[in-house]
Amino acid sequence: MSRLDDELRAALGRAEPPPDFTARVLARVAAEQAAATTLARPGVTRPRWRRALADLFRPLAWRPALAGALAAVIVAAGLGAGEYRRHRQERAEGERAKAQVMLALQIASAKLNVAQKKVQEHHRRGPGAKPAAHQQSN
Amino acid sequence: MDLAAETLARAAEGDQGAFAEIVRGHQAMVYSLACRFLRDAALAEELAQEVFLDLYRHLATIESPEHLRFWLRRVTSHRCIDEGRRRQRRPELTVDEMPELGAMPPQRDPIMALTLQRLVAALPDKPRLVVTLRYQEDLEPAEIARVLDMPVNTVKSHLRRSLTLLREKVTRCLGEVEV
Numbered sequence: 373m374s375r376l377d378d379e380l381r382a383a384l385g386r387a388e389p390p391p392d393f394t395a396r397v398l399a400r401v402a403a404e405q406a407a408a409t410t411l412a413r414p415g416v417t418r419p420r421w422r423r424a425l426a427d428l429f430r431p432l433a434w435r436p437a438l439a440g441a442l443a444a445v446i447v448a449a450g451l452g453a454g455e456y457r458r459h460r461q462e463r464a465e466g467e468r469a470k471a472q473v474m475l476a477l478q479i480a481s482a483k484l485n486v487a488q489k490k491v492q493e494h495h496r497r498g499p500g501a502k503p504a505a506h507q508q509s510n
Numbered sequence: 511m512d513l514a515a516e517t518l519a520r521a522a523e524g525d526q527g528a529f530a531e532i533v534r535g536h537q538a539m540v541y542s543l544a545c546r547f548l549r550d551a552a553l554a555e556e557l558a559q560e561v562f563l564d565l566y567r568h569l570a571t572i573e574s575p576e577h578l579r580f581w582l583r584r585v586t587s588h589r590c591i592d593e594g595r596r597r598q599r600r601p602e603l604t605v606d607e608m609p610e611l612g613a614m615p616p617q618r619d620p621i622m623a624l625t626l627q628r629l630v631a632a633l634p635d636k637p638r639l640v641v642t643l644r645y646q647e648d649l650e651p652a653e654i655a656r657v658l659d660m661p662v663n664t665v666k667s668h669l670r671r672s673l674t675l676l677r678e679k680v681t682r683c684l685g686e687v688e689v
Binding site for chain 1: 526529530533534537538539541542545546551552554555558559562563566619620621622623624626627630641642644645646648673676677680
């Protein structure tokens with residue numbers, strides 16, 4: 373087993389998804405179940421739904437008010453989807469920034485440890501001693 | 511019946527709490543695999559959700575906790591490969607453009623860890639997936655071969671070539687470090 377194997381194992385650890393991940397999976401499961409239940413209810417079958425839609429778009433049944441309402445729903449759905457996408461993107465950027473701060477802190481801490489070790493070593497050897505040769509730390 | 515098998519059985523009978531437990535227990539594995547392959551946290555989260563939704567639909571076919579882990583790794587890997595194919599026309603990211611994975615546990619050597627993460631992220635799709643399954647999931651080449659439907663020798667050859675490349679690059683990036 374080489375050192376690279378160990379370093380890869382340490383570097384490629386698992387990362388947790390955002391905290392609300394499980395809740396959102398369960399919400400999607402519930403939404404899917406609700407849709408399935410609605411379709412399974414007597415009287416709420418796909419052919420009747422299709423017939424109603426066909427009636428709505430038949431020229432004689434066409435009403436401007438219905439058309440307006442339909443357009444409003446479509447526009448609202450589009451705006452909602454855009455807002456949701458923007459929210460997701462902002463959250464992902466926030467997570468990324470947080471991870472970068474954590475990494476910077478880890479790197480700073482690692483470097484401080486190295487510096488502290490060198491200072492301690494210098495004190496141990498006495499004030500007149502030459503500094504030790506540079507060693508590559510892990 | 512152990513606890514994991516019992517949870518699986520309850521989830522298969524429609525117990526939402528048991529299913530939530532399964533999701534919580536495996537979400538880091540699925541999300542990390544997707545994130546390392548797709549190199550996009552939001553897309554990885556979306557794919558991971560799809561995988562668990564798919565699991566919910568197939569709970570009745572899952573025979574044991576081991577089968578569950580195998581199923582999740584296999585479905586995640588294949589969905590990642592499909593997504594990778596869909597995005598093939600997009601330009602490849604350079605090493606410096608690779609996104610961070612999100613909250614990771616503290617590393618022994620953060621500089622080495624970051625360098626390796628970026629170098630692994632720059633590997634081509636299949637070798638990257640093989641290396642991730644080997645070192646993130648600690649799978650043997652034969653297990654990786656089963657997950658990816660790939661001959662064992664191909665897995666071994668991907669691993670050998672990737673490790674040689676990573677060793678060279680990490681030495682070049684970090685100086686004369688013995689790896």
